[in-house]
Amino acid sequence: MKQLGIQALLIIGTLAISWRLLAGSGQRTQALRRIGLLVLAGFAIWSILDPGIWNRIATRVGIGRGADLILYGLVLAFFGFVVTTFRRFRQMEVRYTRLARRIALDEAPRVSDLFPSAAHAPAPDSKGTDAD
Amino acid sequence: MQANDVWLVVPLYNEAKVIGDVVRTARTRFPKIVCVDDGSTDQSAGRADEAGAVVVRHPVNLGQGAALQTGLAYALTDPDMRYCVTYDADGQHQLADVEAMLARIRQGDVRVVFGSRFLDDRTDASLLKRLILRVAVAYTNLTTGTRLTDAHNGLRVLERSVVERLDITQNRMAHASEIVAQIGAMRFDGKQVAYAEAPVHILYTDYSKAKGQSLWNAVNILAELIWR
Numbered sequence: 001m002k003q004l005g006i007q008a009l010l011i012i013g014t015l016a017i018s019w020r021l022l023a024g025s026g027q028r029t030q031a032l033r034r035i036g037l038l039v040l041a042g043f044a045i046w047s048i049l050d051p052g053i054w055n056r057i058a059t060r061v062g063i064g065r066g067a068d069l070i071l072y073g074l075v076l077a078f079f080g081f082v083v084t085t086f087r088r089f090r091q092m093e094v095r096y097t098r099l100a101r102r103i104a105l106d107e108a109p110r111v112s113d114l115f116p117s118a119a120h121a122p123a124p125d126s127k128g129t130d131a132d
Numbered sequence: 133m134q135a136n137d138v139w140l141v142v143p144l145y146n147e148a149k150v151i152g153d154v155v156r157t158a159r160t161r162f163p164k165i166v167c168v169d170d171g172s173t174d175q176s177a178g179r180a181d182e183a184g185a186v187v188v189r190h191p192v193n194l195g196q197g198a199a200l201q202t203g204l205a206y207a208l209t210d211p212d213m214r215y216c217v218t219y220d221a222d223g224q225h226q227l228a229d230v231e232a233m234l235a236r237i238r239q240g241d242v243r244v245v246f247g248s249r250f251l252d253d254r255t256d257a258s259l260l261k262r263l264i265l266r267v268a269v270a271y272t273n274l275t276t277g278t279r280l281t282d283a284h285n286g287l288r289v290l291e292r293s294v295v296e297r298l299d300i301t302q303n304r305m306a307h308a309s310e311i312v313a314q315i316g317a318m319r320f321d322g323k324q325v326a327y328a329e330a331p332v333h334i335l336y337t338d339y340s341k342a343k344g345q346s347l348w349n350a351v352n353i354l355a356e357l358i359w360r
Contacts, residue, residue: 094301097194101202104168108188111210115136115164 006061137214139207140165143199147221148174154223155183168199197307201300220286229332233289243294247287247332254333272309276316284308
């Protein structure tokens with residue numbers, strides 16, 4: 001029954017990461033990501049100094065091998081990475097689209113030149129789009 | 133001119149073969165047509181221009197949703213514009229349907245008219261296509277609080293007040309559901325936007341079939357909607 005604990009933990013971890021990273025506001029998410037990175041670095045140094053540590057933690061939570069525990073951790077970290085990258089690309093795409101749209105509209109012929117409305121001078125028949 | 137307050141907004145991407153005829157035909161009834169060339173690699177932009185459309189050129193390819201939004205933004209620069217019609221470049225829409233939809237919106241009780249392929253049986257779609265579209269519309273209705281029979285139809289008539297508030301950010305195919313979602317969420321004086329559906333007839337020519345949405349694209353639409 002020891003596995004139940006670690007399973008619950010990993011599932012909650014997965015959900016927390018995806019929720020936190022999906023719904024998180026910029027600053028807080030970034031701070032959390034940095035703290036996570038620091039913790040990871042700390043663990044890395046610790047396990048270099050004491051290679052048996054992962055095995056001991058793993059046995060305690062009921063997994064058996066330290067390598068498996070590291071694998072689970074990696075899967076979680078990778079998943080988090082995928083989600084944040086997706087979000088960042090999405091935001092970038094929105095910004096980039098706005099910029100491209102601005103350029104497109106600035107270079108487009110003006111409506112008032114093509115279709116002078118009734119208020120303006122009488123309309124010419126041809127629309128004359130000479131953008132160059 | 134009676135159609136002077138209408139803009140046809142046509143997202144255009146590599147349709148050089150047909151766009152000239154589509155624009156020329158549409159120009160017989162609607163003088164104001166904007167084609168948003170979405171970075172086509174063929175002669176699309178030139179053909180549209182020759183045929184008499186205003187061409188707005190995206191500097192790079194952005195996607196159909198982005199092109200629609202650009203076209204709507206352009207139409208908004210015309211103070212005479214009262215209605216925008218979103219219209220496909222591949223010639224599968226019928227001008228008679230557009231006029232019927234405009235007549236509907238001019239009655240004044242709705243701000244949006246969506247075209248639907250499933251209100252009558254003129255449109256001849258394959259069984260698989262019907263199924264995919266049904267699933268898509270069920271999902272859209274479920275998530276947007278609207279009641280439509282066809283959410284992925286390119287033919288729509290939007291009133292200016294709706295166009296002003298619309299902000300399509302889904303650059304690729306999911307923009308159709310996004311438009312419905314935004315319209316479903318819009319409130320004018322605390323009330324939901326009144327909309328109607330009108331039957332439209334889509335001509336599935338060999339040309340449009342070859343370019344049409346595949347089953348794989350349905351998966352992409354769903355993924356883009358979930359991961360927005």
